[in-house]
Amino acid sequence: MAELRIELLGGFRVTLGSRAVPDEAWRRRKPAALVKLLALAPGHRLQREQVMDALWPELDPGAAAANLRKALHHARRALGPDEGARLIASVGELLRLPCEGLRVDVDAFRTAVAGARRTGDLDEYTQAIDLYGEGLLPEDRYEDWVVARGEELRLELLAVLEELAEALRQYEQLREALAAGLGTEPSPETQRLYEEVRAKQASEPELSAELWERVGDLRVLSGDAGGAAKAYGSALEAASTVDAVGLHRKIAGAWLVQHDADRAEPHLEAAEELTADAAERGRLACLRANQAWERGELERAQRFAEDALEVAQSNGDPDDVAAAHEALAVVSHLRGDWRRGMELEIERLAADGDRSAQLARVFDIHHCIGQYHLYGDGLADDVEDYARRTLAIAQQAEAVRAQAFAWCLLGESLLLRAHWEEAAGCLERSCELHDSLGTPTAALPWQRLGELAVCRGTPDDADAFLRRASAIATVSPMAKHLWGRIHATAAFASLERGDPETAAGSVRAAAAAAARYGDCPSCSALLNPMAAEAFAGLGDRDGARAHAEAAAGVAGFFDSSAWRAMAQSAAASAAAADGEPVRAAEHFEAAAELYERAGQPYWAERSRTQAGNAQGTRAS
Template sequence: MTALVEGEVRIRLLGGFRVSVGSRDIPDGEWRLRKAKAVVKLLALAPGHRLQREQVLDYLWPGLDPDAAGGQLRKVVHEARLVLDPSLSALDRYLISGEQLRLDPESTWVDVEAFEAAAMRARRTGDPAAYAAAIRLYDGDLLPEDRYEDWAITREESLRSDFLALLVEQARLLEARANFDGAVSALKRVIAADPVHEEAGVALMRVHALAGRRHEAMQEHERLRAALDRELGIEPDPATERLFEQIRSGLSSEPELASELLEQVGGLRLVSGDFQGAIAAFVAAIARLRGSSANHRSARLHRKAAQAHLMMQDAAAAESHLRAAEGLLAGRKDEAEKARIMEARANWLWSVGRYDEAQSAAEASLAAAEVHGTGEDVAAVQETLAIICHMRGAWRPGLQAEIERLGDVGDEDPRLGRIFEFHCCIGEYHLYGDGLCETVEDYARGTLALAIDRGARHAQAFAWCLLGESLLLQGRWDEAAGCLERSTELYAELDARSGALPWQRLAELAVMRGDSIAAATYLRHGMAIAVVSPLARHAWGRLYATAALDALERRDPAEAVRVVRSAAATTARYGECPTCTALLYPMAAEAFAALGDRAGATVFAQAAERVGRSFQSSAWTAMAESARGSLALTDADAGGARERFLSAARLYERAHQPFWSARCRLQAALAGAGCPADRHLLDDSAIAFEQLGALRALAAARRATSERQGTE
């Protein structure tokens, strides 16, 4: 809880309505008019703590004549002002009225807003302490006294769902770090609120088993089964039953069971991007091992711990685990695991800059995996080879050589979908990289021709998408649409778990053209695929960035912020790829800035700058500059914002992205003071939008021009 600030209004809505001003708590009896409280509640919940006068009238007096409703509103606003500040000389100090009603943002603190901001910080950092801080802010469900009011119902459900999700996420972090009692406490809070929350029930079973409380684990299974039958008339998910059987059959071998479960936990944390938690789980699993299989299983766990350290770019720690894994399997006949360790060694070698050795190790690993491993093993080595080729500046010829070789495999091989999903991520680097983006179109056409010649349809789907992306960014939208649609058709025929990216790009194109209905349809297709994709962390950031862009183009920053918060929750589950998520950051900064939320805008402006520093190129630097422009607006620094947006426009132009360049010119003009140079920026952006066919953006530019002319 933050310290009290003299004169600050603190409004609590979670667990019931309470208000304090500085050190003065306002008793409930001081609110003589119920709707005076309602006005404060509505404004406290509203984005930016402001609502149009007509919105308030519709909420509180929906059936009343407008003049009569307006009289009632003036009465309750006067009452609310007196309660907040009885001093007649400062009646509008906290509640300001006009065409809009708003709470003064400089002196207002709201627990819902603080909870949502803390939840987003927790999800972005993955820090258990940050989760605990966010959870403490949830003091109960939203406004229980108003739970049946239309304006409260949806928000109450959303906040409650987010709170329970935070508890589950916190439990996952604690479980991986062997804080089993803390995890149990969090999960029991979820189950107390929602007895049929199967994810929490399954996690509680596992945590009890890890803590050696097998009887409690089996009791939780019976409780969950009974609750699901009683409340929903369904049986537990097959995965729940598999875990139950695993726990039941492992009763006589507790250390081995605990080690196996900890390995599963580590795998889950690895997928979600919690590499510290994954390492902790794998190391704890090693410590639990007993019996004849200890060497084999320890080698596997050391290899997984090394992979987690490599994801954190800690080559020294990874090396110690790799040496341990290699030593444990020396002289043993487990060729599949040896191939996996060799693949991890290849990753270590490229991470320390030994690219030739990395290439040799990866090729040896691939040869062994193809004979002794699984399809997933082969796909993992292919990803490693792709990274090595990329690091050596040879991704393009390497991919074409791969298509030549894989053309003989046949498109029924399930690994191909995953392999080409990963190539889409590397393709993103080429689409946005200086000195690379200019040649992507020709490369995509050549790759497509090769893939068609070899009959490699997964490669064709990839190449159609890459070509469509290049044309989209160049502003050749009609051509782009045909390529992207062909890519979706091929992916649909080949693999239900691949192909989110062309759907996302079609949605992006629809947003740019101003067609939100089509964009929503495309996004639903892409999100359905992302749910089951083995490389979901590459898809979700792009999908949510597009949804946020659409909300901003519709002039609905509150919806864009909701999208950004959903993206943070998804990141906590699936992890995040910085390059694939890059566009979300400036969109998020713009959305928070539009609502006057400097703290939120700062978080994402800093994230955009990190990407710009890590992957230097005109396009990614442009994203960072535009995010900084949005942040400057929250400081009322119109001149600084204008310069940042103009810088972004020039960088986007250098990157051959006309839509984004024009959009930043429009933002620069809107931030400016209406000088002749700004009018030129409006004209330039309007011309560009008209040439592109960006009808909604064109209307926005013309509207701004008309408004400027009307004030001159």
């Protein structure tokens, strides 16, 4: 009898003997959810009513029972026509997995935890940690029936780590292994978990000022600016011997990340009163620039940013220099002079060298700003020429990171204009240059290569590119600019494969990433039309409508033909979900015209095809 193996930690996978059940077999979410619920249940058995309450709480018993019968049928079929009924048995009102020949990784994790506690063996502790991986069902972590179970497992892991005096050494080993093997750091979640363990936060809530500050730093890394401000405030309160200047500065920075210039003000004032250190005053000048542009005072912001750069170059460290360059990039964009500002910046970088890893985030900001030019009316037409000019300046200056940026921008422009071969060459060259820098930077060219693969009709080829982009985004301080576009491209690939359910999963993953890291509306603009299309394909009217409204909001904020085209496309999908094919066709036609105006022929043609399909639905 073949062993049934079900993996839930790090993602859902099912293997029967030597045969892995393909992901395509689980395209429907509810049959997969049924198997997951049974695998998590004590004894791997549940009453039908328990399953219905978990998966269809909003339905009356008759409708929920009908849905369960369908889900059970499809789950059994996924496991195999000969084995399905045995593997998911129905005994009266009870559904159960087999008593023998079953292995579930959650059970293995709990067994490893128990063994490690019993023996104290380091290898067994390591085995338990390795089994936990990325946690329970990351693709479903916000489903109601997963949340409590996921938190329970996470607390088990935390308890294990707290028992280990050697946990700190293991973290450093993990860090070294990642650096050696992948050139990355542990994820922000892993770093935060490590900090909780090191501080014994669960059992010793009274942390020292230094540890509260470290907690704040880790929360910044994970995109939790509000939590960071609170942690830094606790550090100020915990002791009088801390670096009050640095903490006030960090609190101000956390508030500015949340666009709250007024709440940053008292902390900026306090820091300025407490310090005469030149480097620290340069850091404060950089934050004053941020505060000024939040208030719309662009001339003042420019002066502060220039002062910050001058002080950083003479008294600061590489991070200070990078932060000042980043501030200048933002100010030049807000003043409508980004292109000239970019050229001047390349010249400045040429004098100092642009290989510093700290400057990677500066060019990530430039990539974000570049989206306005690629998709903006009156700007997109000459992006290709501008990218070529920028590339020539960067090559003359021997500024490698600037060259990588220019190759990517050129590739993006060619991609949007459907010049596939040229776009591929430029994006690949950008990736090569980034690799030569030896740091995990610039997810954008990898993501665009994935998008290019889908546009060329080979969506399966996108997966490898998106995995590379995801690895970079995981450790990037610019994560909020990256995850939305990565998940949007993954959804796009699934839709082109005819798989709206997997596409919807990518949309949900994007929402989870946005909750954790924040979101950039311009960088993730493609997500809303892809999301609306995915939910329409599943008959989810509310989901399609919500993303159509979100797309309209982005188009209202960034007024251009391309963003309006995305809003029209999303509105078309919402109309299709509402059963209104005439209105759907009209919106798709409007999207096609706007994409034509924006100079994006692939998307124009795709929208026309969708309009024709909608009209065909009407005819039938």
